[in-house]
Every structure is written in C-alpha cells, then in structure tokens.
Amino acid sequence: MSTIEPIPMKFRVPEIAFPMGWYRVADAAEIGHDTLKAVSYLNQQLIVYRTKSGAAQVADAYCPHLGAHLASHDGCIKDGAIVCPFHKWSWDGASGRCAGIPYSAVPPLEGLTLTLYPTREVDGMVLMWYHPQGAEPDFEPYASTALQRDAWILFDSHAWVSTSPYCDIFENLFDTAHIVQLHGAGKMPVMRTMEPMPHGLYVDYEMDPEAEEFGIGKLEINFTGVTAIHQLFEGPGWATNFIIASTPIDNERFIQTVRLYVKDLGSSLFNEQIGRPWIERFKYEVEQDFKVLDYKKHLPKPRLCGGDGPIYQYRAYASRYYV
Incomplete structure (x- = not known):
C-alpha cells in the first residue's frame, strides 16, 4: 500500500x-x-x-x-x-x-x-x-427500466471516499486498457455503441461470455450526466444492476456509493450465489482503482495510443456538463 x-x-x-x-x-x-x-x-x-x-x-x-x-x-x-x-x-x-x-x-x-x-x-x-450559476435543471436523471420491469432485490451497498480528480472517476470506464492491465480481465472490453440520450449517455458493450469469470452476455451503461451511472449485466439465467453515484464533498474529496441489485431468482441461496461474488469483485476492483486514482493528476492532453479506449470521446461528452 x-x-x-x-x-x-x-x-x-x-x-x-x-x-x-x-x-x-x-x-x-x-x-x-x-x-x-x-x-x-x-x-x-x-x-x-x-x-x-x-x-x-x-x-x-x-x-x-x-x-x-x-x-x-x-x-x-x-x-x-x-x-x-x-x-x-x-x-x-x-x-x-x-x-x-x-x-x-x-x-x-x-x-x-x-x-x-x-x-x-x-x-x-x-x-x-x-448548477454553479443557479440555473434550473435541463435534463432528468436516468431511472432504470429494468428495475421497474422485473423483480429485483437490493443485495448490498457500499461507499468510498476518494481523493481522485472528480473529472477522472467515470472517465476511468473508457480507459479500456486498464481493465486488463490493472484488473486482470481476460479480454479488453469493446464499446459497441456510445449514444447521447436525454439523461446523458448510453453505452453498449460487445461481450464475449467465454472471456470472463461470470459469463456475461450483455453489458449496458446509462449515464446521468457525469454524476451517476447504471450498469446492467446479464448472463444465462441471472442479471445484476449496479447503481454508482459520485458526489463531491469539497474541493479535495468525493464520496462514491454503489447499490447492487440482483434479479430475484426466488431463493435467498441463489441470490446470494449471484450477488456475493459480484459485490466482492466490484469492491476489489474499485479499491484497486483508488490506489491509483487517489494520487493521479488530470492531464488535459494525455499522450494516448492504440488500445487506450475512447477517452477523448468521453471527454467531449463530459464537457457539456462543466459550465
């Protein structure tokens, strides 16, 4: 450490x-x-x-x-x-x-x-x-259609206080190289779709179920501006929904919270078998990230290379929220 x-x-x-x-x-x-x-x-x-x-x-x-x-x-x-x-x-x-x-x-x-x-x-x-100038809202937050449609349980929640530059926290999702190099994923994720939405941004991933521990067949993320995301994972017979929100405390710190929902399988044992490894893996990777992000500097003009992911595309999207 x-x-x-x-x-x-x-x-x-x-x-x-x-x-x-x-x-x-x-x-x-x-x-x-x-x-x-x-x-x-x-x-x-x-x-x-x-x-x-x-x-x-x-x-x-x-x-x-x-x-x-x-x-x-x-x-x-x-x-x-x-x-x-x-x-x-x-x-x-x-x-x-x-x-x-x-x-x-x-x-x-x-x-x-x-x-x-x-x-x-x-x-x-x-x-x-x-709004830094006191303007009224010009968009509404994303509300999960999956949570409204099906039976889900709130499996667990957790919070971290971070000293990462706030603008880098969700940009980290678009740094696809670190998913393999830092977290040890079996394959670098590919973002198939980045589509602007009224609530912010929709991102759809191209998944290879054979490459990952959980056999993920579907991953989609909906952004509420640059302050919160919903991550929906689906696999054979299961689904999880992570709701991650980041709120600045002051100029130096923010709090990141996660709420993990598991699609109810009708059995507390089955729900535990799905939810426990997901939340443990998520916590492990977040804490890996913060060991780096809490000390990093935001570079306005990073020297990127092939394979680094659509970081500049995300920055173009995020810039509309900084007034």
Whole structure:
C-alpha cells in the first residue's frame, strides 16, 4: 500500500469545478417523515427531509433568520414544517416560506425563504440538482427500466471516499486498457455503441461470455450526466444492476456509493450465489482503482495510443456538463 499523500487538487487539475447535474445526497430509505438529515456536499451544508406530502427535498441547512444550522440541537421537522432550534421560526418544507414565528405577529421580509434545490427520488436514491450559476435543471436523471420491469432485490451497498480528480472517476470506464492491465480481465472490453440520450449517455458493450469469470452476455451503461451511472449485466439465467453515484464533498474529496441489485431468482441461496461474488469483485476492483486514482493528476492532453479506449470521446461528452 502506498504511503504517499495526495497533493492538493489545485496542483492536479487545471481548474476545480463541480459539473452541473444530479447528485446523490442520501438513500431514500434514510429519510423518514420526521427525519431532518444533515449532509455536507459540494462545499455546502444541506438538509434532506420529506415534505408533508412525502416528497423528498433538499435545502440549504442555515436558517435565513439568523443563520442557525436547522439540524443542530433540537431542530426538527413537524408536519412538513422545519423548526429552527434557535428562535423556533418554522419554514414550510415544500415552498421554503416562513410558516410561523412564535413570538411575533409581524411577518418577515417578503422573499425571505429557505433555499431549496430541485430534488428527485430515483432508484432508492435522493438526488439534488446543482448548477454553479443557479440555473434550473435541463435534463432528468436516468431511472432504470429494468428495475421497474422485473423483480429485483437490493443485495448490498457500499461507499468510498476518494481523493481522485472528480473529472477522472467515470472517465476511468473508457480507459479500456486498464481493465486488463490493472484488473486482470481476460479480454479488453469493446464499446459497441456510445449514444447521447436525454439523461446523458448510453453505452453498449460487445461481450464475449467465454472471456470472463461470470459469463456475461450483455453489458449496458446509462449515464446521468457525469454524476451517476447504471450498469446492467446479464448472463444465462441471472442479471445484476449496479447503481454508482459520485458526489463531491469539497474541493479535495468525493464520496462514491454503489447499490447492487440482483434479479430475484426466488431463493435467498441463489441470490446470494449471484450477488456475493459480484459485490466482492466490484469492491476489489474499485479499491484497486483508488490506489491509483487517489494520487493521479488530470492531464488535459494525455499522450494516448492504440488500445487506450475512447477517452477523448468521453471527454467531449463530459464537457457539456462543466459550465
């Protein structure tokens, strides 16, 4: 294991910038009707909760009155209204408007509201929209048609904190040479299709079932911008679906989460026999990647050669999300 320390990101990327897009900030199951979850992403303090109607919502964590963190001390949410721990002002969770001041009948200034972020609940995740200039969403996140169509179980989930340059994390999928050289795959993958989609990008792989451990007959990936992907694998009598999301914590770190779904085979034993080797292999390869990515520098003009994969094609796609 390397003992070197990652140098600050300002020395490893030409410009520190978070791309616009949909970012996972919580698992949907974490957010109950009385939950006020504090999270720290994108150099911001945020709260995640559910409105009175049950919709997931993300907001700025600080009270517009005098700046208290709304989830500190006994800050809470009651009947869809967020109650500040400092002066007990309440804020409607759906609109962000002031819903009451316990010691004053004088309404606050017009326009004094919580800062709310467009929020979606997709495939077990709560996603918030981020745009560096505050623009509204111009695309929707991908929702798995496979998960909606068939019976699946959430087999396992895992998370890593990485110091990789953020722009390199999903580019790594297009570096096909490292799949063999670092991970020891039997054959270099071939991307048959890279097709722009409303949610981002669809990638279809040409698979050789004889070349890999799991006998994969089909692999397709759907990108939500450059912030999350769905990887669908299919083989004889089985299927797995990895949902991988990467959310910056600050300028130096991001968190990568994976949720592994297994197509239900009707038996916990059979599901275990499919899911366990998949999640173990995935974790092993991710940790191999981070042993390199956590220390690497992003090169705007890498010296590529034949066999390196469609890295420049991915960069052309990804560039639209950096404003």
